[in-house]
Amino acid sequence: MNKREELARQAFKEGYNCSQAMVAAFSDLMGMDKKTALRLASSFGGGMGRMREVCGTISGATFVLSMLYGYSDPKDFANKKSIYCDVQSVANKFKEANGSIICRELLGLDKAAKTPPTPEKRTQQYYKKRPCADLCSDCAGFLEEYIAQKQNIAQQA
Numbered sequence: 001m002n003k004r005e006e007l008a009r010q011a012f013k014e015g016y017n018c019s020q021a022m023v024a025a026f027s028d029l030m031g032m033d034k035k036t037a038l039r040l041a042s043s044f045g046g047g048m049g050r051m052r053e054v055c056g057t058i059s060g061a062t063f064v065l066s067m068l069y070g071y072s073d074p075k076d077f078a079n080k081k082s083i084y085c086d087v088q089s090v091a092n093k094f095k096e097a098n099g100s101i102i103c104r105e106l107l108g109l110d111k112a113a114k115t116p117p118t119p120e121k122r123t124q125q126y127y128k129k130r131p132c133a134d135l136c137s138d139c140a141g142f143l144e145e146y147i148a149q150k151q152n153i154a155q156q157a
Helices: 003-013 020-027 034-044 058-067 078-096 103-107 124-129 131-157
Strands: none
Touching: 003 020, 003 131, 020 034, 020 058, 020 131, 034 058, 058 078, 058 131, 078 131
């Protein structure tokens, strides 16, 4: 397990949500203080506010990619396409490894079941039944690999 995979796993085990775990693992690269990054990512956990939609690891990775490679000019279609390719590349790698990018599917939850907004207490039992720490680690590895590939391409250009 590499450094960022371990950082993401540890952040989740400290009580941060899956999106925050990703941001915590990459905060040093984003040019933003860690506390601000954690606050901005806080609502994306549990598949967007615990609605069990897109996994927070993917939302967190998207946040990191946006900070590193995003655009601010609404007419910059080349960079818009580029950042969408970045997100899809990392999300597809995660999906290949884990079967989905949807929180409820990753957790084996019933699609029709409503989940209350109250997060579960982080107990030993919680960690035994949830794959989230492993998913954070997986996604951090894919994101780190992708960033390294982009940096290598940029250096060769």
